[in-house]
Amino acid sequence: MKNSEPAGPPDIPWTQQLRRIAPLILGCVGLFTAVWAVRLNLTSALASVPSIPTETPDVARPSYDIEITLPDYQSIDPTDGISRWVEIDTLSPHRSRVEVLRYTVQSGDSIFGIARKFDLEPETILWGNYEVLNDDPHMIEVGQELNILPVNGTYYQWQVGDNLESVAGFFDVEPETIIEWPGNGIDFIDPVIEPGVWLIVPGGKRELRRWLVPTIARGQAGVGTALGPGGCTGDYTGGIIGTGGFIWPTANHYISGNDYWSGHLAIDIAAGYGAAIWAADSGVAVFAGWSTVGYGYMVMLDHGNGWQTLYAHLSQVNVGCGQNVTQGQLIALGGSTGNSTGPHLHFETRYEGGFVNPWYVLP
Numbered sequence: 001m002k003n004s005e006p007a008g009p010p011d012i013p014w015t016q017q018l019r020r021i022a023p024l025i026l027g028c029v030g031l032f033t034a035v036w037a038v039r040l041n042l043t044s045a046l047a048s049v050p051s052i053p054t055e056t057p058d059v060a061r062p063s064y065d066i067e068i069t070l071p072d073y074q075s076i077d078p079t080d081g082i083s084r085w086v087e088i089d090t091l092s093p094h095r096s097r098v099e100v101l102r103y104t105v106q107s108g109d110s111i112f113g114i115a116r117k118f119d120l121e122p123e124t125i126l127w128g129n130y131e132v133l134n135d136d137p138h139m140i141e142v143g144q145e146l147n148i149l150p151v152n153g154t155y156y157q158w159q160v161g162d163n164l165e166s167v168a169g170f171f172d173v174e175p176e177t178i179i180e181w182p183g184n185g186i187d188f189i190d191p192v193i194e195p196g197v198w199l200i201v202p203g204g205k206r207e208l209r210r211w212l213v214p215t216i217a218r219g220q221a222g223v224g225t226a227l228g229p230g231g232c233t234g235d236y237t238g239g240i241i242g243t244g245g246f247i248w249p250t251a252n253h254y255i256s257g258n259d260y261w262s263g264h265l266a267i268d269i270a271a272g273y274g275a276a277i278w279a280a281d282s283g284v285a286v287f288a289g290w291s292t293v294g295y296g297y298m299v300m301l302d303h304g305n306g307w308q309t310l311y312a313h314l315s316q317v318n319v320g321c322g323q324n325v326t327q328g329q330l331i332a333l334g335g336s337t338g339n340s341t342g343p344h345l346h347f348e349t350r351y352e353g354g355f356v357n358p359w360y361v362l363p
Contacts, residue, residue, distance in 0.1 A: 098183035101148040108342035110257035111137040127154040135209035138339035154204035171204030218302040230289020232321030239284030240324040242303030265355040271334035271345040296337025312346035
């Protein structure tokens, strides 16, 4: 028997073989193309990056002074939509005043008005100027210089024989209050104070000396003669009696100067030169004319029911002693006579000899 050779693979046409490997070839070409594109992009990106020096050159670096201006938000008007920038200086810390200022009295000033200007109590203005004002708010004059303390309290000149305990006790404060006030310049360790030195006593207070026109009753009008030429001497017990109610004595119903406080038991109503002054209630004139107590031309009415009213600093008096007047009647004209820095009406209301705040009885 004749041996046979194993059969080999059949012959495959080359076109068919090429068709089989074509996808593999195309895949390789695509992969090569993608890799090449990525490489080109990476090379281009790296080329655009500046080179970083390996060594820092020893060159002096310039310094810059930068000025920053902050906006003033309070100056921004929300209606116009425009922010306004201003140059402000708010970096320095605010320090409270510790020294005593000197203020020159201006025309139209009052103790009450000056106190409000410096955010102080009016008593502090009097306590800081006792040698000039003597506790009388009517003693201020235009051009006068006053001490303005930095805080509410008193101003005291150290006397021979004084000690901290006695002075502090008199003004109702602790000794440390005087020692620790920086404006006094007292050594904490050895608090020696020389006579003649002026000291601020923060929070210190004392009784004010009262400068008052005595109440004049219609049956005792003669006491008014001690107050000046306008004093009356008669007995007017049979005069007209008041209604018990009050009206404003001026056309203006607001203050121009001192309000009612412990050193000024009246209100200063705005009234210009020649302004009409009316009787706040019916009564009898028990003082009508010039006074020598700083009130200038003055009128006092006794209303016969325990009430009296007083009108001061007038430019003209239109009633006489013992005259009956009715509520609303013209009794005087406004002015600035006596101790006054400007035209106004000093108006007092009293009951049974005691002072009553006019705000309590005026409508």
